[in-house]
Amino acid sequence: MIPVEVLGKRWDHPIACAxxxxxxxxxxxxxxxxxGAAAIFTKTITESPREGHPGPVFVDYPDEGYAxxxxxxxxxxPDRMVVEIEEFRDEFDVPVYASVAADGPEGFRKLARAFSDVADGLELNVSCPHAGKGYGAELGSDPETVAEITEAAVRAFDGPVSVKLTPNVDRETLLEVxxxxxxxxxxxxxxxxxLGPGLRIDLRTxxxxxxxxxxxLSGPALKPIALRVVADLALEFGEEVEIIGVGGIRSGEDVVEFLLAGAKAVQVATAAREKDFGDIAMETYRILKELGYExxxxxxxxxxxxxxxxxxxxGWCQ
Known part of the structure; x- marks a missing residue:
């Protein structure tokens, strides 16, 4: 497999753990x-520890193509996660990017500083659809707020910053954000x-x-939306930034499809419960070769x- 350069670091292949x-x-x-993951994007870290929502927190509907x-x-x-990243680095020479979330620019600035000495980059989570009031997609749907958050993080962190976008906006707003x-x-x-948030109801209760x-909503049903967003971003901004695709990726064919749409690399989340990153990578390079890409x-x-x-x-573009 031929390595790739992503977010300022060498990845063994273009497939990371989301x-x-x-x-x-x-x-x-x-x-x-x-x-076999070529890079790690941590679970989102907030300014203070959080217990999260009560369970169940994950429900899979494989016959319907989503979770x-x-x-x-x-x-x-952040204090504990910094220690865990340091321990990880003692064992593995693999890029680590800290995903962070807060309720405003000052919180993102503090988190950026907290990870400045241990993370290879930041991913700003302004897109979670179920994080609660004042977090996630509620922030990421407003271009002005996203600008303020991004600027605060960029100024406090000496390294690449990626902004994780929500699919829960129209195309015009997406491009503005x-x-x-x-x-x-x-x-x-x-x-x-x-995508979402979505609802399922237990018939018995x-x-x-x-x-x-x-x-x-994640899994295969998310892929067409994610792929369209990646392509739209690549058309408008592909010469300015790197685009990392995530959403419904299960196979090498999925990875290649995201590359064709303009992604520099991809992340895998739901499918990692059942399939190794390395297997997906090998499929990717085999398919690329079959298609004539070196x-x-x-x-x-x-x-x-x-x-x-x-x-x-x-009539959507010139």
């Missing part, structure tokens, strides 16, 4: 690397967080299935010219 339950603590991060989760951003807080993040100094965009009531870089954005032409017919 910010989620697997990367919540040191054992999970270690497991992800042993299963719902409402974790509530459970995490041990992305532009605001880039203008404020973001070097990358992660697309996307979960007539109550919501999830402990929080509602949760974000390395991932050659495939990035190959679908965009025709995608642009189709959007012109809809």
């Amino acid at each position: 910010s989620g339950a697997l990367a919540a603590h040191l054992p999970g991060m270690e497991d992800a690397v042993l299963r 719902l989760n409402a974790m509530g951003l459970p995490n041990p807080g 992305a532009a605001a993040a880039i203008d404020a100094g973001a070097e990358a965009l992660t697309a996307v967080n979960t 007539a109550s919501p299935v999830l402990g929080a009531g509602v949760g974000g 390395e991932p870089e050659e495939a990035i954005g190959a679908a965009l010219p025709e995608y642009r032409e189709r959007l012109r017919r809809l």
Whole structure:
């Protein structure tokens, strides 16, 4: 496999462990690397430890092609996570990016400083659809707020900053939010967080299935939305920032599809419960070779010219 350069670091391949339950603590991060992840994006860390929502926090509907989760951003807080990242680094030479969330610019600034000496980069979570009032997508739907948050983090952190975007906005707002993040100094965009929030009801109890009531939709059903967002971002900003795709990726074919849409790399979350990152990577490189691409870089954005032409017919771009 040919290495790639992402967020200022060498990755063995373009497939990382997404910010989620697997990367919540040191054992999970270690497991992800042993299963072939090229980089780690930690579970989102907040200014103070959080217990998260009551259970159930994850429900899978494989026959319907999706899962719902409402974790509530459970995490041990920055002090403990810094220690765990340091312990991880003692064992593995794999890039680690800290996912962080707060309720405003000052909180993001503090978190950026907390991880400045241990993380290779930051991912700003302004997109979780079920984190609660004042967090996540509530912030990430407003371009001005995203600009303020991004600028605060960029100024406090000596390294690349990626802003993780929500799919729960219209296309025009999405592009406005992305532009605001880039203008404020973001070097990358992660697309996307979960869709929703969504609801399922237990017929026997007539109550919501999830402990929080509602949760974000992930898994294969999210992929077409995530892929469209990546392509839209790549058309507008592909020359300015790196784009990292996430959402419904289960196979090498999925990875290649995201590369063709303009992603520089991808993250895997839900599928990592059943499939190793290394296996997906091997599938990716086999498919790239079959398609005539010598390395991932050659495939990035190959679908965009025709995608642009189709959007012109809809009157959505010039």
